[in-house]
Amino acid sequence: MTPHVTRHGAAVTRPQREVLNGHKGLVLWFTGLSGAGKSTIAHAVEQRLHEMGCRTFVFDGDNVRHGLCSDLGFSPQDRTENIRRIGEMVRLFIDAGIIALTAFISPYRADREKLRRLTADGDFIEIYCRCPVEVCERRDVKGLYRLARANEIQDFTGVSAPYEEPESPDLILDTHVSSLHECVENVVSLLRHRGVIRDRT
Ligand code: ADP
Numbered sequence: 001m002t003p004h005v006t007r008h009g010a011a012v013t014r015p016q017r018e019v020l021n022g023h024k025g026l027v028l029w030f031t032g033l034s035g036a037g038k039s040t041i042a043h044a045v046e047q048r049l050h051e052m053g054c055r056t057f058v059f060d061g062d063n064v065r066h067g068l069c070s071d072l073g074f075s076p077q078d079r080t081e082n083i084r085r086i087g088e089m090v091r092l093f094i095d096a097g098i099i100a101l102t103a104f105i106s107p108y109r110a111d112r113e114k115l116r117r118l119t120a121d122g123d124f125i126e127i128y129c130r131c132p133v134e135v136c137e138r139r140d141v142k143g144l145y146r147l148a149r150a151n152e153i154q155d156f157t158g159v160s161a162p163y164e165e166p167e168s169p170d171l172i173l174d175t176h177v178s179s180l181h182e183c184v185e186n187v188v189s190l191l192r193h194r195g196v197i198r199d200r201t
Contacts, residue, residue, distance in 0.1 A: 010095075017097030021055050024196050025097040026122065027090045028187065029115065031106045031166060032129030033158045034144060035136035037175035037183065038103035041129065044184045046101055054197060057093060059086060059102045074155045076108075083111040087118055094123050099196075107157050109164040122194065127187065128169040133158040135176045 018024055028045065030038035039060055046056045065072070069085055072078040083106050093100040106112055116124045136158065137145040148156035155161040171190050173183045191197045 014095050014097060017095075021097045023054050023097075023099065023198075024122075025094040025099065026125060026196060027094060027100040027102060027115075027119070028125050028127055029090075029106070029112065030101065030103050030127045030129055031112060031169075032175075033131060033133055033136045033163055034105060034156075035139045035141050036129035036131040037173070037180070038105075038129050040180060041127075041173065041175070041183050041187070042101040042103045044180060045187045048184055048188055049099060049191075049197070052197060054099050055097065056099045056101060059090065059100060059104075061104045064104075074161070080108065080111050083108075083115070087115045090115075091119060094119065105157050105163070107161065107163045109166065112166065125171070125190070125194075126166055126169040127171045127173060128166045129173050129175050129183075130165075131175045 014025065028042070030042050032038055042058050042060070046058050049056050064086060065082070068089065069082045072082050083104065086102065086104060090100050090102060112126060116126070118124075140146055144153060144156065145159065147153045148159040157163050171186060173186060175183060178186070188197075
């Protein structure tokens with residue numbers, strides 16, 4: 001706790017912002033191996049929601065690591081700190097009534113569970129992009145698996161660092177089986193089912 005720092009109350013409340021936006025604020029937290037489809041799906045879902053008139057924002061792993069978390073590496077401690085900082089930022093976006101979408105490997109179950117506890121009930125929607133490591137490796141979108149196998153990258157999730165699967169995620173997307181379109185529809189259906197969004201046609 002930081003001494004001599006007092007929180008200010010907001011003159012405009014989260015419920016008021018949500019009324020203005022026409023939907024709840026929350027985070028769609030995509031987790032999974034590198035190449036499992038987190039970024040691709042998060043951006044496609046964002047586009048869909050944007051077209052429906054929702055206020056959205058995507059936080060992408062690489063972008064955050066170039067800025068807010070540029071001082072962090074890939075040790076277990078740094079990975080935990082990376083997710084903690086992102087979690088704090090995402091909470092502000094939720095308070096702003098935004099639908100935040102995040103695409104981080106976030107390999108540790110404990111870190112993801114901490115985020116769930118930090119946020120109010122229903123604000124943290126954990127979406128597991130499930131894909132066998134062999135398929136991710138074949139996709140090798142950024143050429144990182146090849147480097148990891150050649151030992152040119154250390155502590156690479158799925159190769160030389162662990163990934164802890166979610167035990168009870170809100171949604172599982174099998175990206176080696178379902179098409180991108182199906183994955184997007186599954187996310188949108190879940191949001192409709194939970195009353196987060198309504199069609200405005
Ligand atoms: P991540 O963000 O998890 O590292 P990316 O989204 O960068 O993964 O890459 C996933 C790759 O897999 C992309 O090249 C994408 O076109 C491909 N892909 C194939 N099927 C799917 C699917 N159903 N959902 C998402 N991506 C898919």
